[in-house]
Amino acid sequence: MSARPLPLGSPSAQGVDASGVHAFLDAVEAAPDIEPHSVMVVRHGRLVASGWWAPYTAARPHLLYSLSKSFTATAAGLAAAEGLLDLDAPVISYFPEFAADVTDPRSRAMLVRHVASMASGHRTETLERARAADREELVRGFLRIPPDGDPGTVFAYNQPTTYTLAAIVQRVTGQPLSAYLRPRLLDPLGIGEIAWLRDRAGRELGFSGLHATTDAIARLGELYLRDGVWEGRRLLPGGWAAEASRAHIDTADGTPEGALSDWQLGYGLQFWRSRHGYRGDGAYGQFCLVLPEQDAVVATTAATVEMQRLLDLVWTHLLPAFRPGPLPGRTDEDAALRERLARLALPPAEGRPAPPDRAPEWSGAVFTPRGGRCAGLPKLTEAGVTADADGWTLTLTEDGHRLPFRIGRTGWREADEPLPAAVSGGWADAGALAVDIVFLETPHRLTVTCSLPDGTFTASWRTPPLHAPGLRAMRAPRYSG
Structure with missing residues (x-):
């Protein structure tokens, strides 16, 4: 389907100081360890700033890595609302054929809610161990690894938990995640083509592998900001956004409060709590930042191992740009920002023409x-x-x-x-x-x-x-x- 563009607004009319956006652009372009690919800023429901660093473009899908998890959680919320999935049911109840192989009482007590919140009871990532335990069926391999503690008591960023959640959704709906989401979420939001990596079992991964545009990230964030309502139509069950974004499990791991990073403020249902609002995030700087206090969404794609640094630049430069009311008399500043955003580009690699004699x-x-x-x-x-x-x-x-x-x-x-x-x-x-x-x-x-x-x-x-x-x-x- 042809997506209707997000409603546009000038930064100043929506209370966004263009100088703050310029400062953010300056900072990410000057950072040697950040390669920015795109940014979109939505304020009061209006797209006020968007740009892609050429050769990246708005129309191309981008690998979102673990930001995929937030789309998986959304599918789980929809399936729960349709009565297909119960967050408080044991995980093993959805895979009765594995019952004889899964004997550890903690594994058997693990609920869907626990895998949705990375609180399976394991203290470390189990992906490679789960694959080694069962090369053909990752869910069974995961459930055969005894948790270190009771489910719901300890956090570990653990890919098989989200994979298991995704497998449950695909089993109870009889569809891949993307197909299930298409009429319920993607089409109503105006999200065009997406693609999701599958494993050897044919399942879409759930925990990673989704390819979608920056615009799709922004639309998902805006839907959550509006409590699941899009253009007057409720797409997500009432209260789901609040439930998914609240902290279900502590992630501080004993770190003093003053030293907490944006990854140590609690984890929801495939969303992270942040110093400001909450977010979905993926490796190397794929972010969907939902900022309720500012009534704003920031979407980014990038290539950086310094993800905290990228978030810090948002908090330092973009956050202060959100003002309480319109900023009159800023037409020229808005135009200058729009022109800059239109010409963003990554510098090409250096090199001279081929030496004629060689x-x-x-x-x-x-x-x-x-x-x-x-x-x-x-x-x-x-x-x-x-x-x-x-x-x-x-x-x-x-x-x-x-x-x-x-x-x-x-x-x-x-x-x-x-x-x-x-x-x-x-x-x-x-x-x-x-x-x-x-x-x-x-x-x-x-x-x-x-x-x-x-x-x-x-x-x-x-x-x-x-x-x-x-x-x-x-x-x-x-x-x-």
Whole structure:
């Protein structure tokens, strides 16, 4: 369906000081450890600021990592309202075929509410142990790991809890999460195409893997801010937003109050409590910030391991920009912000054109991994460089598949094949080519450096993928049928 744009408003009319948004943009662009991809700010129900750092664009889906969890929780809330799921029922009751394998009394006492709030009783992440316990059925593998304490008494950020919640929703509805959410949430909100990674059992992961636009993040946040009502229509059961966003389990783990981070203020039903409001969040800076006191939502996508730093910049610069009333006489400031947001861009990788005297040596050159293999990309076996009338191409060979990436003459060169990516770079000197490949449906950037003198190459991730590290996985999944 064609999504109706979010209602627009000028920053000043909605009580947002444009200088605060400028300060936020300045700060994230100056931070060496933050690569911003997008930001959207909604105030009083109006979109007052939005921008994408090229080559990222508004229309492309972006891997949300654990922000996926908040969509999973929403599906669970809808299923509960339809009488398909009971938060206070034992998890094992939804998987009676596992009863003989799950004998630990704490595992059997675990409720749906406990897995929804990361309070299964385990004190650490169990994903790898659960996979090792059962390669074919992650829920069974998880339930076979005895909890360290009683369910509901201890917090651990634990992927199989959300996977189990997602598996329950998919079992009781008979549909993948995305299909179940489409008529109940996605279409009414005006959210277009999404895609969700599936596991070997065919289930959508639930705990990660959702690819959606920044606009979808903002719409989900606005729905929660409005207690589940969208354009006068109730989509979520009354009170669900408050229930999902309150602290169900303590996450401070003994940290003194004055030293608490935004991850130590309590966990709800797949939402985190924050120093201001609450949020859904995903690895590397995918945020849905819901700020009831400011009547605002902030959505971001990014690539950073310093997620607290990104939140700190929001609290330092954006939060003070929300004023109690309109700001008259700010037309020029609003226009300047709008113009800046329209021209946001990531700087391309540095590099000079091919050295003319060495171009014949470079065209057709083949390189092998330095040291015999590429860390993080074990199936990447070869790089080749070729030239034609349209410029230069870097071809990477992964597990026998050749992936050609055209190098931009200046700036980023975008293409959808072999993968949605943008490429920039060039020669550092006559013997070294360095190229950055930004995978546009993910937070990930790969730097490839080829050395002509020794015929080797290196490849390194700026932020390592948390799912399959292969290059061909660096896109939203496409399902057939």
